[in-house]
Amino acid sequence: MIVEVIHPRTGAVVERARVDESALPFTIGRARANGLVLDDPYVDGVHARLVAEPETGALIVEDMGSVNGVVLATGDRAARIRMHSGAELRLGRTTLRFWDPDAPVPPALRLDGGAPTRESGAPRRTAVSLLICALAFGSLGALSWLGTTARSGTNTALAAGLGFAAVAAAWAGIWAIVARVVIHRSRFVTHLTIATATLLAVMLIGTLGEWIEFIWPPGNTWAVIEGAATLGLLTTSVALHLANATTLSSARRWRAGAVASAVVLMLAGLFALADDDAFTDVPAFSESIRPLKPSLLPTVDAEGLREVHRELREEVDEMAK
């Protein structure tokens, strides 16, 4: 683990110490015998120490009974804190930042003032990213085009594709700003790829759902699967965005993704509840028709249809009670 001492006003790193496992326990304080010496009158002689958690080997910061304590980024004091890459702590008036030695660093700035150099392997990744983006925008445009019936349908499709591109770019831009602030790298293309790949997957699930609904109506089971898959995609998407914009641990990223999905699910539930309360005289039914030969389509005969309708009647009678 690398410990950085941050300048209280400029935020620049004024000192950097490497803590190897063999050096544990590693003490931090104002006394000169410490592993890391802090020239801060608000820091105790031996203020805190770094130890390895016996069960997991994870790095723990322990308060050694200091006057001003070990303060988290949230402002809370804590006696024992498990560290992760990118975490910040305050001892007295000194801020410490902890990094995994393998944590990525921003590309070097060019002496001639040009754009930073790319990460290794970036051109190939960018090409794949652009391909995914093009696929997503193209698919969205194509879906819009399929819904048009006028000769000017191509314009509609183009507008839909470009409209989505703008929204996706804005979304990726927000994540890039977050990433720039938190990990000092924007990774715009990566975020754009995550957003468009998610959309592509959602469209794929939706299209598959329409076909299933057409072939095996009413397709209620699939609707549940589709809902679950969409939530799974949302969770993954948020976790991936966080992985490329923060230094949160993997567990925390997935937890955040799950929370986002839960919020969406809750909102959907609230809307559904509100809809349930509001009377509507517009019926909802599966309208999906797809280009498939009737001979390949599973069908019911007149008697089968009568049975279905009798069940429907029972449901309506039940509803009227």
Next chain:
Amino acid sequence: MRALLLAAWLVLGAPVALRAQEAITATSSVFSRYADRILKVQLMEVGSSAKASIGTGFFVSGDGLMITNYHVIADGIHEPENYRVEVIGNDGVATVVEVIGVDVVHDLAVLRTGMVTPRHFTLEPVTVPQGTRLYSLGHPSDLGLSIVEGTYNGNLQHTLHPKIHFTGSINPGMSGGPTITDAGRVVGVNVSTMGEQRGFLVPRADAAALLGRVQAAGYAPPADMLAEITRQLTVYQDAYLDGLFENGGKMVDVGHFRVVSEPSPIFRCWGDAERGSELLFERLWHGCSTDDEVYIAGDQSSRVVEIEHEAIISKGLNAARFASFHSQRFGSDNTPEGDEKHVTEWKCATRNLKANTGTTMRSVLCLRRLRKLDGLYDAVFKVAVLGARDAGLISTLALSAATYPNIERLVGLYAERLTWR
């Protein structure tokens, strides 16, 4: 020159002016002779102690029985806890009245006012030729008793039961009032309007029949008026739907399809098409209905049965785009409106059906129940005929206030009557 003009006025203008004067005199005379036999009927909202709607009624017996429209007092039957029926006497005093008989199919009701009225209309038969001048009386928009002149134009052609076409301005509030000859003979009861001088009357004979039932010895008002309404509607829809789509019936070609049209002589069909150089499709529309509309309550009424066919033909759409268009048209809502107080929400069941004719279609039946009229449903059966990449049909059968056995029977017959040409 002045003499010439005077001569022209005498020859051309004077007779016209005199005839107009005579007409005004006749109308004025009719009004003054019969106005006291007609009262305002109002539906009082109990909570707000104010009238929710108004109509008109007229005395038909010396013991204070009054005829009005069922739709004027319907909410008083469906929601007695919220509404009561009152009439406003000539002295301006409101009297709570009792609904003692209804004929929901003909939109009539008999009120017992308890007033003794030596002057009342009789409902004896009267024959009038087309073009006869008639006088409609009522309370348009609560503006006071008014008289409207118009002409008798015979019965409508597209109804199960006769309904009179009166060319005159029947306006809201005049419902339930009488339309009479200048001799005070009732020809019909004001019931509805299509605007622009197109008014409709319930024939006198239907009012006389209801009154006859109510005045028969031993008659007692139904203990459960809603059950009585349900019974009447059940009988009516049985008569209406009997034999529909059976024994051949008229078939027509719409686009690439052979479909049922004018299922009985009282139906009237309309058609239209949508085409355009910018459009990559052609849409042909064919719909059939009657002029019947039975009022139920609130904003709820029943057209009993309507059919609609929509053929779509590709003019450059590929198979996927055409299927998408077919979906859009199939999903477009053409169901009748509903009032939460009187109907449940729709519930629908979608299945792919292979009819006995071999035609494959996507079918959906949407069903809802009339909440207070036990055993009656609204149903919309819609199918999309499948099988071509460039042509499709969306066909809808809408049934309203019908029993489930009738719905099941007609849906089954209807699905077998849609085929490719």
